[in-house]
Each structure stands twice: as C-alpha cells, then as structure tokens.
Amino acid sequence: MTLLFHFTLFVYGLATAAYLVYFVSRNKMVRTASRSILLGAGGLHTIYLVARYVEVGHTPLTSNHEAVSFFAWSVTWAFLSFRWRYQVKNFGAFVSPLVAVLMLIAAFSSQEAISLPPALQSLWLPVHASVAIMANGFMALAFCGGLMYLLQEREIKKKKFGVFYDRLPSLEALDNLNQHCLAVGFPLLTLGIITGSVWAKQAWGSYWQWDPKETWSLITWLIYAAILHQRLTVGWRRRRAAIMAIVGFSAVLFTLWGVNYLLGGAHSYAG
Amino acid sequence: MLADGIVIIGVNHKTAPVAIREKLAFPEDCGVPLMTLMDIDGCDECCFLSTCNRVEVVFSGRDHGEASRAVRRFLFSNTGLSDEEAQKYSYFYQGRDAVDHLFKVAASLDSMVVGEPQILGQLKKAYRDAAEHKTTGVILNRLFHKSFSAAKRIRTETNIGGSAVSISFAAVQLAKKIFGKLEDKSVLLVGAGEMAELAAEHLVSQGIGRVVVANRTLERAAKLAQRFNGTAVGLTELLDKLADVDILISSTGATDLILRKDEVKSIMRQRHNRPLFLIDIAVPRDLDPELNDLDNVYLYDIDDLKNVVDINKAEREKEASRAEGIIAEEVIKFGQWLESMEVVPTITALRQKANAIRDSELAKTMGNLKNITPQERKSIEMMANAIVNKLLHAPMSFIKGGNGANGGCEHRQVNLDLLRQLFDLDRDSSDE
Numbered sequence: 001m002t003l004l005f006h007f008t009l010f011v012y013g014l015a016t017a018a019y020l021v022y023f024v025s026r027n028k029m030v031r032t033a034s035r036s037i038l039l040g041a042g043g044l045h046t047i048y049l050v051a052r053y054v055e056v057g058h059t060p061l062t063s064n065h066e067a068v069s070f071f072a073w074s075v076t077w078a079f080l081s082f083r084w085r086y087q088v089k090n091f092g093a094f095v096s097p098l099v100a101v102l103m104l105i106a107a108f109s110s111q112e113a114i115s116l117p118p119a120l121q122s123l124w125l126p127v128h129a130s131v132a133i134m135a136n137g138f139m140a141l142a143f144c145g146g147l148m149y150l151l152q153e154r155e156i157k158k159k160k161f162g163v164f165y166d167r168l169p170s171l172e173a174l175d176n177l178n179q180h181c182l183a184v185g186f187p188l189l190t191l192g193i194i195t196g197s198v199w200a201k202q203a204w205g206s207y208w209q210w211d212p213k214e215t216w217s218l219i220t221w222l223i224y225a226a227i228l229h230q231r232l233t234v235g236w237r238r239r240r241a242a243i244m245a246i247v248g249f250s251a252v253l254f255t256l257w258g259v260n261y262l263l264g265g266a267h268s269y270a271g
Numbered sequence: 272m273l274a275d276g277i278v279i280i281g282v283n284h285k286t287a288p289v290a291i292r293e294k295l296a297f298p299e300d301c302g303v304p305l306m307t308l309m310d311i312d313g314c315d316e317c318c319f320l321s322t323c324n325r326v327e328v329v330f331s332g333r334d335h336g337e338a339s340r341a342v343r344r345f346l347f348s349n350t351g352l353s354d355e356e357a358q359k360y361s362y363f364y365q366g367r368d369a370v371d372h373l374f375k376v377a378a379s380l381d382s383m384v385v386g387e388p389q390i391l392g393q394l395k396k397a398y399r400d401a402a403e404h405k406t407t408g409v410i411l412n413r414l415f416h417k418s419f420s421a422a423k424r425i426r427t428e429t430n431i432g433g434s435a436v437s438i439s440f441a442a443v444q445l446a447k448k449i450f451g452k453l454e455d456k457s458v459l460l461v462g463a464g465e466m467a468e469l470a471a472e473h474l475v476s477q478g479i480g481r482v483v484v485a486n487r488t489l490e491r492a493a494k495l496a497q498r499f500n501g502t503a504v505g506l507t508e509l510l511d512k513l514a515d516v517d518i519l520i521s522s523t524g525a526t527d528l529i530l531r532k533d534e535v536k537s538i539m540r541q542r543h544n545r546p547l548f549l550i551d552i553a554v555p556r557d558l559d560p561e562l563n564d565l566d567n568v569y570l571y572d573i574d575d576l577k578n579v580v581d582i583n584k585a586e587r588e589k590e591a592s593r594a595e596g597i598i599a600e601e602v603i604k605f606g607q608w609l610e611s612m613e614v615v616p617t618i619t620a621l622r623q624k625a626n627a628i629r630d631s632e633l634a635k636t637m638g639n640l641k642n643i644t645p646q647e648r649k650s651i652e653m654m655a656n657a658i659v660n661k662l663l664h665a666p667m668s669f670i671k672g673g674n675g676a677n678g679g680c681e682h683r684q685v686n687l688d689l690l691r692q693l694f695d696l697d698r699d700s701s702d703e
Contacts, residue, residue, distance in 0.1 A: 028427075156448060157563065159575050161582065165448070166433070171546065172451035235543025238567050 001055060002111060004048050005069075009103045011041035012072075016096040023093035023167060034092060035083070042076045049073060056113040059126035065109040067133065067256070072102035074130075074137030078184075082141065088177050089169040094144040124199030132192030132217075138185030139224070139245075139252050145177040146245035153239055175238050178245055179231070186224050193217055216255040223248045277414065278335050279369040280342050280361055281320075281327030284383050287360040294350045297321045301400040307345055309406050313338035316408040318401040318415065320376075322393050324383050329373060331410045339363065370414065370605050374598045377418040378425045379432070386431040386587050391422050409688040413608065421601040428597065431590040434583035439470035441579040442550050442571065443477055446518055449548050449569060456517040457481035461509065461529070463495050464522030466552050471520065475499055483516060485509055487523070510534060514541045520550045521557040532561045539565060552576070608697065614670055617687050620696045621666070625659045666690055 018034030021027075049070065052060040060066040079095045082088070116125075152168040155161055168174070196217070197207045208214060227244045230236035236244065282295055297304055301319055308317045308328060317330035328342050340354060347357040364372045375381045379390050398415045401407045407415070426432060435441040450456050458474050460467050463486055471482060482501030485508065486492035492503035504512055509529070513519065523529060530549075539547070546567040551558040556572055563570040571579075610616060633655055637648065670686050691697055 152448075156445070156569055159571070159578065161579070166430075170448050170451035172449065176451075234540075235545065237544055238546055240544070240566070 001048075001051060004044070004051065005107070005111070008041060008044040008048050009100075009107055011037060011044055012076075012096070012100050012103050015041050015092075016100045019090075019092040019096045023090050026167070031092075034096075038076065038092065038096060039080060042073070042080055045069075045073050045076065058116055058121065059129070060113075061125065061129035061133070062114045062116060062120075063110065063112065064257075064260070065106050065111045067129070068102055068109065069106040070130070071133050071136055071140075071256070072099045072106065074134045075099050075102065075140045078134070078137040078141055078181075082177075082180075088145070088173060090167050091144065091148070091177070094148055095141065098140060098144060120203060122199060122202060124195060124202065128192060128195040128199050131188055131195055135185050135188035135192050136252050136256065138181045138188065139249050142178050142181035142185065142245040143249035145174050145181060146242035146249075149174040149178065149239070149242035150246075153242070171238065175241065178241050179237075182224065182228060182245075186228060189221055189224060193221055212259045213255065216251070216259050220248065220251040220255050223251050275366045276315075276331045276333060276335070277329070277366060277369045277410065278331070278339060278342075279327055279329050279364045279372050280339060280346065281325060282346065282361045283325040283327075283381065286362055291350065291360050292324070292326070295321075295326045295346060296323075297326065301397065302404055304345070305401060305404045305406045308342065311338050311341040311345070314342070316411040317406050318398055318411055320394060320397040322390065325376070325381075327376070329369070329411065329414070331408070331414075335365065367602060367606055371598065371602045373414065374418050374421045374601055375595075377422040378594055378598060379422070380591055380594055380598070384436055385591050386436070388432050391419070395419065409612070409684045410609075414605065417601060417605050421598060424601070425594045425597050429590040429593045431587060431594055433590075434586050436580055436583050436587060438552070438573070438576045438580055439466060439473050441576050441583070442470050442520070443473040445569075445571065445579070446474065446548055447477070449546055450517060453477050453479045455480050457483065457515070458518040458520060459483045459485060459509075459512055459516040460495065461485045461506070461519060461521040461557070462487075462523030462525075462553065463491055464552065467520045467522035468495070470550065470552070471499060474518070479518075481516075483512055485512060510538065513538050513547075517545065518548045518550065520552065522553045523557050525553070525557055526555055528559050529557045530562070531559045532565065535559075535562055535568060536565055539567065550576070611691075611697075612684060612687055614683070614687070617670060617691060617696070618667055621663065621690070621694055624694060624696065625663055629655050629659050666693075 015034055015038035018030060018037050022030040022034055049060060052066070061070055075095065076099050079091070079099075082091075148164075148168050149171060151164045152174065153171060155165045156171070196214070200209065200214075201207045223244070227236065227241065227248060231241060282292060284292070287295075297319075301321075304319045304321075305317065308314055308319060308330065313332045313334040314330045315332040317328060320327045320329070326346060328346065330338070330342065332338055343354060343357050343361060346361065350357075352360070362372075372381070377391055377394050379386050379388065382390050394415075398407070402412070435444045446453065446456075453474065457480055458471060460471050460482065463484070475482065482496065482499040483504060484492040484496040484499075484501055485504045485506050486495070487506050489503060489505050492505070496503040506523075506529075513530075513535070521529065535547070544567050546569065549558055549562060549568065549570040551570065551572040554573060558570060558572070560570070560572070562568055611620065633652060636651070640651075643651075670683070670690055
C-alpha cells in the first residue's frame with residue numbers, strides 16, 4: 001500500500017519535472033511525454049484510492065492523509081478533463097507542481113486508517129467529502145490560472161518581456177480559464193455545503209451548528225459567490241478576477257487545514 | 272559529378288540595386304521563361320523564381336559553363352548589360368553551394384527581413400508552376416521537396432518567424448496576447464497616418480471583427496473606413512466610441528493630448544472593465560502616458576513598440592544561426608542522396624539489400640532443418656544465391672543499359688529513381 005502510494009508520488013514528481021522541462025525547452029515531444037506521465041500518475045492514484053477503500057473498509061476521506069491525497073487526485077483529474085476540452089499553454093507547469101506538493105504533504109501525514117465513529121458511518125460521507133474536495137480541485141485550477149494571469153499581465157503592462165510572455169497564453173484565454181473553473185467549481189462547492197448540512201442533520205440532529213469548519217466553508221463560499229456576482233454585474237474580470245481566485249483559494253486552504261490546526265471543532269478528526 | 276550539375280544563377284537585394292532588379296522583373300506567367308530556359312542546351316531541369324527582391328533560376332544539367340552564360344543572358348535580356356556586368360550583379364552557385372543557397376532561401380535566411388514567411392509560399396508556387404510545365408525532373412523534384420521540409424523543420428525547431436520585426440506587426444502580436452482571438456474584437460483608428468493604416472491592415476488580415484475610423488474631417492474617415500469595411504465617425508464621438516471598442520490606434524497630428532487618464536477611467540467602468548489596448552503612434556503623443564496605470568488598460572507608444580521590435584530582431588539573429596546548423600545537416604543529407612543516385616552505388620545498395628534478405632531467410636530455414644548433411648546445406652545455399660542473382664539480373668542490366676542506348680543522363684536518373692523506389696532503397700539514408 002505505502003509502496004503504491006510512494007510510487008504514485010514518484011510518478012507525479014516525474015510529471016512535474018517533465019512539465020517544467022517543457023516550460024523551459026518548449027520541445028513538443030517533452031509536452032506529449034509529460035501529459036502521458038501525468039495521465040499514468042492519475043491512473044495509479046485512482047488504483048491507490050480504490051485499494052485504500054478496500055483496505056480500510058470505508059471511503060478513504062477521513063484522515064488528513066486521505067483528504068489531501070484525494071485533493072491532489074481531484075486537481076489532477078480536473079486538469080486532465082480540461083486538457084481534453086481545451087488547451088491552455090503551459091498550464092501543466094503550474095498545476096503539476098501544486099499536485100506534487102499536495103502529494104508530498106499527504107506522504108508526510110500519518111497514513112494510519114482512522115476508524116469511524118458510528119455517527120459518521122453513512123452514505124453521506126463519500127458524497128459530501130468527495131464533492132467538497134472536487135470543488136477544491138477546480139478552485140485550485142482557478143488559482144493556478146490566476147497566478148499565470150498576473151505573471152503574464154505584469155510583463156505586458158511593464159513592457160518587459162521575460163520568460164512568461166512567449167510561454168503563457170493570452171490574457172483572454174487565462175481569464176476564460178478562470179471563469180470556467182469557477183463555473184464548475186462553485187456549484188460543486190454549493191453542493192458540498194448542502195450535502196454536509198443534510199448529513200449533519202442526520203448525524204448530529206441539526207443542519208448547521210456553526211462549528212469552525214462550517215463557518216469557514218461558508219466564508220469561502222461567500223467569497224466565491226461575491227467573485228461571481230461582481231464578475232457578472234460590475235465586471236470584476238481579468239486582473240481583479242485573477243487576484244480574487246488567489247484569495248479564494250487561500251480561504252479554501254484555510255478551511256481545509258487552518259481550521260483543523262487552529263480552531264478545532266466537530267470536523268477536526270476529519271480532513 | 273551529379274552534384275555539380277545543380278546550378279543557381281540569380282539576383283537578389285544584396286547583389287543588385289532596385290534599379291537593376293526592377294528591369295529583371297518578369298510577368299506573372301512563368302510558362303514563357305520556363306520554356307525559354309528549357310530550350311537552352313545543357314539545361315535538363317529548371318525552375319524559375321521571381322519576387323520583388325529576387326529573381327533566380329535553378330537548373331540541373333551538364334556542361335553548365337555554356338548553359339550558365341545562356342541563362343544569364345536570358346535573365347538580363349531587358350537590361351542591355353554585358354555578360355561581365357551581369358556577372359557583377361548576379362550570383363552563381365554550383366553543387367553543394369547551390370543546395371545550401373536554395374535551402375536558405377526557402378527557410379527565409381536569405382530574405383531582406385530574415386524569417387519573413389512569404390518567401391516559402393512564393394518558392395512553392397514557382398516549383399508548382401515548373402512542375403506543371405514539366406520542367407523539373409528527379410533531381411529538382413527532390414531538391415525542392417527537401418528545401419520545403421528543411422524550411423518546415425526550421426520553422427518548428429527554431430523561433431525564427433516567431434516574433435514581429437515591424438512596428439505594426441508588433442502591435443498586432445501584442446493585441447493577440449491581450450485578447451486571444453481577434454474575431455469578436457474591434458479597433459478604433461484615430462487619425463489616418465500611414466502607420467496606423469498599416470497596423471489596421473494587419474489587424475484586418477488577422478481577422479479583427481470591426482473597424483471604426485475617427486477623423487477630424489469626416490470625409491477622410493469615410494474613405495478609410497470604406498477600405499476596411501468599417502464605419503466612420505467624427506473626432507467628437509471619440510469618447511462614446513471608446514466605450515465599445517477594444518483596441519485604439521491613435522496617430523493624429525494634434526499637438527496636445529487627445530485622451531486623458533480621467534476620461535478613460537470613467538469609461539472603464541462603463542466598459543465593465545473589459546481590457547483596452549491603446550496604441551499611440553503619433554509624435555507628439557496623443558495619449559496620456561499615465562493611462563498605462565489604469566487597471567486593464569495597456570498603453571504602448573511608438574518607442575515601446577520600437578523596443579519590442581529591437582528585442583525581436585536580436586532574437587531572430589540568434590535563431591538564424593541555429594537555423595544555419597539545421598541547413599548544414601540537411602545539405603549533407605541531400606548530398607548523400609545525390610551521390611547514391613549514380614549507377615554504381617545503386618547497384619551496391621540493391622545487392623546489399625538482396626544479400627541481407629537472403630542471409631536472414633537462410634538462417635531462418637537452416638534453423639528449422641536440423642538433420643541435414645553439409646552437402647544438402649550447401650545446395651540450399653547455392654539455390655538461394657541463384658534465385659537472388661537471377662532476379663537481380665534484369666533490373667541491373669536495365670539501369671546499366673539506360674546509360675547509353677536509351678537516351679541521355681536525364682533518362683538514366685529517372686530509371687535510377689524508379690529502381691530505388693521499387694526496391695525501397697532510400698528508407699534509412701535520406702528520408703525522415
């Protein structure tokens with residue numbers, strides 16, 4: 001099991017290296033290779049998740065290791081599904097390092113299986129947790145797109161064309177990417193909160209009890225809702241949208257980890 | 272020996288001033304020059320290229336001394352120059368140098384603006400015309416195809432054509448980096464300077480959706496707008512129009528700024544922050560330099576664009592030297608093919624191929640036959656040998672025969688080429 005996980009991690013590392021080599025060299029063969037390697041890593045990761053499910057006997061989304069590993073998995077597949085629909089130049093050079101870092105974090109957290117208290121043994125666990133984390137996957141993509149936007153915009157604005165100008169796509173393409181990620185990610189996020197609340201009613205008796213995780217999920221949701229609202233009404237697009245995608249993603253990360261370590265609460269045993 | 276048969280004689284922007292080049296210009300139809308060239312004794316195959324910066328004849332044949340003089344006479348027939356003077360204004364490449372030159376022309380390394388893409392298309396057209404008039408044969412067909420594939424390789428492996436080296440094109444490239452596709456975007460031309468027109472032309476050719484022209488005199492605006500299928504407005508409507516265009520190119524003769532930061536700031540709100548690309552090619556400047564500080568507004572003045580162009584030019588020089596490395600490789604490959612297009616190497620290659628097949632099949636068969644005497648083994652080997660020899664006898668005497676009785680050297684090349692294709696002899700050596 002651990003071996004499979006480490007091997008997956010290694011292949012992710014390989015994919016990241018390949019994407020970075022493509023970023024520098026712009027050799028098309030390297031690009032094809034990096035895609036295949038990432039696809040391989042994504043496949044291995046899927047096998048690992050299934051194996052883990054069989055091993056621990058419930059959906060492997062309860063420990064920090066499991067949650068972060070699933071997070072990395074959803075970023076990867078969100079990215080690969082994007083690649084399939086349309087191409088954003090050198091997106092992989094930004095996404096794959098993020099995935100690799102997430103996998104490293106997962107590797108360093110305890111891989112011990114956590115047995116579930118009876119209250120949480122429900123079908124809602126896989127539904128709620130996977131939807132919420134998949135939403136995070138798309139928000140992570142929006143974050144990478146936002147970063148790329150700011151880097152590219154800086155060179156155009158300052159009129160100093162460095163490493164990014166030729167390598168990154170047009171500002172318009174990056175802005176569309178941002179919009180697309182939010183268009184998929186936001187409904188998932190909403191669904192994550194709704195399913196969580198239904199599950200809470202079932203497990204604890206009330207839909208909402210303001211534990212820190214819930215509060216922060218709500219804050220995150222409000223940030224993204226504000227981004228979308230402003231985008232559609234006053235035209236927060238482009239640069240501001242890129243900055244907001246980065247702000248939103250920091251809220252996502254805080255909800256995922258900050259809450260656990262700093263604030264505790266009902267979710268704290270979980271990821 | 273064959274390599275020496277390829278000759279290029281021509282005139283380009285480096286060897287002859289425009290006063291000479293314009294006298295050399297030939298009408299569109301290539302048929303007449305091609306036929307004239309084919310009549311020259313010693314010219315077996317030929318192709319004729321005429322563009323505004325170069326006129327070249329590529330031919331292949333024997334006895335090129337006399338033929339070259341005739342080709343030069345033909346090229347300079349309208350100038351009244353003597354052959355000595357004609358030699359001064361033209362270049363003469365032969366053999367490997369000719370191959371190298373043609374590859375460089377195709378890859379746009381010999382162009383006035385290194386890396387400009389038109390020349391490859393012009394060369395392809397020249398070749399197509401020649402092929403239609405059946406003035407090319409085995410040698411030139413391969414030579415041109417290889418020059419196209421070398422050019423393509425250079426396009427993909429180097430960044431030679433990647434960056435804009437003219438101000439108007441640099442502006443278009445920036446627009447593409449900001450807006451991605453230009454189809455649903457619009458441009459507002461303010462003033463009607465030559466450079467603005469050029470930039471607008473580039474934008475139109477890159478598929479910009481809509482052109483609006485604003486000018487002090489509406490009549491001039493209307494004229495220009497008509498050229499780009501756009502609309503014309505008076506200068507007073509500038510601010511209104513600015514709310515719904517994406518690119519503005521300003522080139523008025525105004526001595527004062529025509530657009531200030533505050534004006535655009537309020538317009539950006541109206542535009543829902545859709546980005547605005549402002550290009551100021553007027554001197555003195557039309558647009559407030561501080562406009563660049565606004566969010567989602569990108570202002571480039573003439574000096575900024577010149578900087579972009581200078582950087583790109585330096586980049587091209589660097590890429591050009593990489594391209595020359597690729598050309599050297601391709602010239603060597605072509606030279607190898609040319610050498611193999613003789614009777615002796617072809618026979619050797621055919622023999623080698625047949626022997627290799629014989630040996631591997633024999634080894635397979637012998638492996639299956641365990642209980643045979645050395646004598647039986649010997650007779651099987653002899654039989655295989657005999658089959659190979661008898662099969663090869665006819666094709667070999669066919670190409671040897673083509674040498675004398677069946678016509679000239681051109682005929683022999685066609686036969687050689689046919690044979691090489693039939694037996695697939697060029698697979699490893701020169702094809703990609």
